[in-house]
Amino acid sequence: MIKLPKIPEISEDVKERLVIALAYVEKTIHWGFVPLVLYLGYRKGAEPGMPPITLMSMLGF
Numbered sequence: 001m002i003k004l005p006k007i008p009e010i011s012e013d014v015k016e017r018l019v020i021a022l023a024y025v026e027k028t029i030h031w032g033f034v035p036l037v038l039y040l041g042y043r044k045g046a047e048p049g050m051p052p053i054t055l056m057s058m059l060g061f
Contacts, residue, residue, distance in 0.1 A: 009019075042053060051057060 038058075045053065
């Protein structure tokens with residue numbers, strides 16, 4: 001059995017800061033995932049034989 005070191009008590013101020021920081025991280029991941037995927041798709045480009053990726057093709061026109 002592995003013995004873990006004791007974790008010190010965390011003050012309420014530190015808990016509040018952690019909650020705020022984690023909320024920012026959650027929003028960043030939530031709103032940044034789709035732009036990241038689009039960026040990576042643009043960076044790689046279209047497969048050979050496929051039409052090039054354009055804004056109009058992504059919108060369905």
